[in-house]
Amino acid sequence: MTANDEFADALGMMLPRLRRFAFSLSRSPADADDLAAQAVERALRSRAQFMPGTRLDSWLFRITRNLWIDEARSRQRKAAWEAPPEEGERQGFDGAAAIEQSAELATVMRAMGQLPDEQREVVALIMIEGLGYREAAEALGLPIGTVSSRLVRGRNALLASLGAGADT
Template sequence: MPALWRFALVLSRSRDTADDLVQATCVRALERAGQYEPGTRLDRWLFSILHSIWVNEVRSRKVRQGSGVIDAELALIFDGRQAIETNILAAQMLAAIGKLPEPQREAVLLVYAEGFSYQEAATFLGIPIGTIMSRLAAARGRLAELNDNSGDGDGRN
């Protein structure tokens, strides 16, 4: 469930929406339990359901009004037990990832944060593996560009 929630948070950029997405995913999984193929990875099936629900929600929002999202920094969970430096770095990384286009955010979360293989991420999202590779390469380039332009005072532009 934590991995599913993190995926929902990266997609939606909202804690409340992430909670709703995970709940809707669980409800849909229970409703369609007969469609689950025993012996396959349950997480793969749940991630696919969540992604499908999210895509449908985005389409609905566009039709209704548009979306209201929060900054990625506001979505960071601070538990007080980790070092402050770790939380600052995590907030900076989350903010940078939040600036990526949604397809790149999805790929980064699935492969780098959740540790899924390129093929697994491609399967979750219903796209070719080459597209995952392309999105990750573009995301790495964009994150490097954002880091270079962060104004950290080392003289880089």
């Protein structure tokens, strides 16, 4: 019998213990099966890293635990960025709202196009791109006071053009 056969036999004998350990980590039979299978796959690929004469069970448990930590981290990241699937069932597309937003955007863009260049660039940098006054001043090579006055004039012109009045 070769060393590989001995390793495979010992690995096979560890499967019930490995699955129990995986279940203790995941608390789910399906996840435990997947985790144990991943651990066996990793152990077989990393066979050369196992030191003969050391405890195979400890090595396999460490592999399983590391895989579970990776899985738990992945699930946390996913939960932080993805909504649950049932949220998608409650979402819909309101075509009327999209058309209205598109029309409003076109109106605002026409009003922006009517502004003088120096006002339009300040309005675009601060109100659309979200730059601060100092950042916009540095980007345009202007004093902050000039940026501030151009923004006020541009904003008032936009509001007047859009019919909202300059008082807001």
